[in-house]
Amino acid sequence: MLQNVPLKDDITESYNRIVRYIHRTPIFTSETIDYISGASMHFKAENLQKVGAFKYRGATNAILSLPKEKLVHGVCTHSSGNHAQALALAAKNMGVKSYIVMPSNSPQVKKNAVAGYGGIIIECEPTLAARESTLADVVKEHQAAFIHPYDNYDVIAGQGSCAFEIIQELGHPDYIVVPVGGGGLLSGTLLAAHYFSPQTKIIAAEPEGASDAWKTFATGVFHPSVNPTTIADGLLTSLGEYTWPIIRQYVSDIITVSDEDIIAAMRLVWERMKLVIEPSAAVSLAAVLHKKQIFANKRVVAIFTGGNVDLSRLPF
Amino acid sequence: MLQNVPLKDDITESYNRIVRYIHRTPIFTSETIDYISGASMHFKAENLQKVGAFKYRGATNAILSLPKEKLVHGVCTHSSGNHAQALALAAKNMGVKSYIVMPSNSPQVKKNAVAGYGGIIIECEPTLAARESTLADVVKEHQAAFIHPYDNYDVIAGQGSCAFEIIQELGHPDYIVVPVGGGGLLSGTLLAAHYFSPQTKIIAAEPEGASDAWKTFATGVFHPSVNPTTIADGLLTSLGEYTWPIIRQYVSDIITVSDEDIIAAMRLVWERMKLVIEPSAAVSLAAVLHKKQIFANKRVVAIFTGGNVDLSRLPF
Numbered sequence: 001m002l003q004n005v006p007l008k009d010d011i012t013e014s015y016n017r018i019v020r021y022i023h024r025t026p027i028f029t030s031e032t033i034d035y036i037s038g039a040s041m042h043f044k045a046e047n048l049q050k051v052g053a054f055k056y057r058g059a060t061n062a063i064l065s066l067p068k069e070k071l072v073h074g075v076c077t078h079s080s081g082n083h084a085q086a087l088a089l090a091a092k093n094m095g096v097k098s099y100i101v102m103p104s105n106s107p108q109v110k111k112n113a114v115a116g117y118g119g120i121i122i123e124c125e126p127t128l129a130a131r132e133s134t135l136a137d138v139v140k141e142h143q144a145a146f147i148h149p150y151d152n153y154d155v156i157a158g159q160g161s162c163a164f165e166i167i168q169e170l171g172h173p174d175y176i177v178v179p180v181g182g183g184g185l186l187s188g189t190l191l192a193a194h195y196f197s198p199q200t201k202i203i204a205a206e207p208e209g210a211s212d213a214w215k216t217f218a219t220g221v222f223h224p225s226v227n228p229t230t231i232a233d234g235l236l237t238s239l240g241e242y243t244w245p246i247i248r249q250y251v252s253d254i255i256t257v258s259d260e261d262i263i264a265a266m267r268l269v270w271e272r273m274k275l276v277i278e279p280s281a282a283v284s285l286a287a288v289l290h291k292k293q294i295f296a297n298k299r300v301v302a303i304f305t306g307g308n309v310d311l312s313r314l315p316f
Numbered sequence: 317m318l319q320n321v322p323l324k325d326d327i328t329e330s331y332n333r334i335v336r337y338i339h340r341t342p343i344f345t346s347e348t349i350d351y352i353s354g355a356s357m358h359f360k361a362e363n364l365q366k367v368g369a370f371k372y373r374g375a376t377n378a379i380l381s382l383p384k385e386k387l388v389h390g391v392c393t394h395s396s397g398n399h400a401q402a403l404a405l406a407a408k409n410m411g412v413k414s415y416i417v418m419p420s421n422s423p424q425v426k427k428n429a430v431a432g433y434g435g436i437i438i439e440c441e442p443t444l445a446a447r448e449s450t451l452a453d454v455v456k457e458h459q460a461a462f463i464h465p466y467d468n469y470d471v472i473a474g475q476g477s478c479a480f481e482i483i484q485e486l487g488h489p490d491y492i493v494v495p496v497g498g499g500g501l502l503s504g505t506l507l508a509a510h511y512f513s514p515q516t517k518i519i520a521a522e523p524e525g526a527s528d529a530w531k532t533f534a535t536g537v538f539h540p541s542v543n544p545t546t547i548a549d550g551l552l553t554s555l556g557e558y559t560w561p562i563i564r565q566y567v568s569d570i571i572t573v574s575d576e577d578i579i580a581a582m583r584l585v586w587e588r589m590k591l592v593i594e595p596s597a598a599v600s601l602a603a604v605l606h607k608k609q610i611f612a613n614k615r616v617v618a619i620f621t622g623g624n625v626d627l628s629r630l631p632f
Contacts, residue, residue, distance in 0.1 A: 274623035
């Protein structure tokens, strides 16, 4: 048994804490994709979550879990992705300040999104060292609470609310397939399934060009993500010291897929399901279609993790 | 009072007849679009209907309303758009043959879609005269029943099921905004609202480049659609002899919008709502944003009529 990880009650309490603030996202089916996959597919549409990504769940839970005397100083993070927007909007909705450290070369559209959600942007040089030192300055100057994008148990428990809703609605599916980057959603899903639907197998899906989790899982030795190259730009990061032990303990398998398969799955969803999903979200369906024999005739849930994509730069 | 149009019971019976076959499409909201519009907006997502368009409702009702001795000969229509796919799939699902007359220059992707739904394609020269004479040949040869895309009371009553669901779910909104081409969805919506929510005003939305309905409404003299040019390729046709009297009697207003506004509304929905809608569907939201003063602080439903768009040829 793992020590210190969120317990069954932590998952339930996190869900109850955030339920008024998050969207209960719909679960869609598609006759066409059932036909193509041979499985009974369900798609949890976190692209329809606030800020267009599941990250809003974890950010909200992390903020609501802070003691009030900490909240007056605000929260902070370094991110150029969905976590930045999620933390900015969650903070705004709680009446809390947020400081977002972003690399100076972040796309203007992402800076605009964070600013639009009320985040205070602090730019830094585009290196990890600069991001971390700038964040340390923000913490020191403002006493803001750092909310890590995934390596934080409140974030992990918050992300677990997604699988909690799936199990509430669908009972005990055979599989839940989850894209893995840093592993926040994956570990939250693993814990929720472990406590509420242990018969459900959780499979992670990862781009071939960023397959550090797969290497780590296959060898049992931690592999960081080094120079990842994939269109799935939400899945570039390494597993964390909180997420990896949960993944090691509970994940059934990790499937890697090519960028070509990711783009094909993304296009299939846009064309047939009429849903805008980002490449990182399509990785879950790509994994099912890549390993059809595993999922044939099973009840399978794939999580569509987000829908934030630059329409001027589509891969098709 | 209009003569011969579908009655209150016809709308209810049509709904009950097709409810097992259609998707009950979700109604979405968007804080961002409420903020931009100043209205309390609801979006009926018929892009998530079977075949990706509301047309499946009317086609299903028309087929189920035919006497059994007619059905053995199959159904037919001429169309290169959503009605072709809708009739083909509805027929397939009822175990009925469908003959679809399509102009020889129809995009291959549309022919593939009709064939994929089991429709038997008969190609003809790309003129209205050729379409009509080829269709007449099909009717003569096979005794197939012609299902007009909109000028057919069973089709109109079937399209009315969309507003019937809106009223069931939302009660009595102040406005429902409906794109108008031939007027099938518009007249079905007008009848459903007249019978079940007479306090709801129905407003039609039309592209400037195909504003025959607006001209007809404004002058009271029927104007056919002549050389329409708009990106909203589902709204090119003229009003029909069954649809125009219903529209004249019950519609509150018709708002025209530019292609630029249509594309901007479409992009807004893709980016913020993560829904793939086609240009013709975006016309409803474009009309609300073009005439904000009408809708300010009102409860407004815009119908997203479909999501069939060629991803290789996006306007942004």
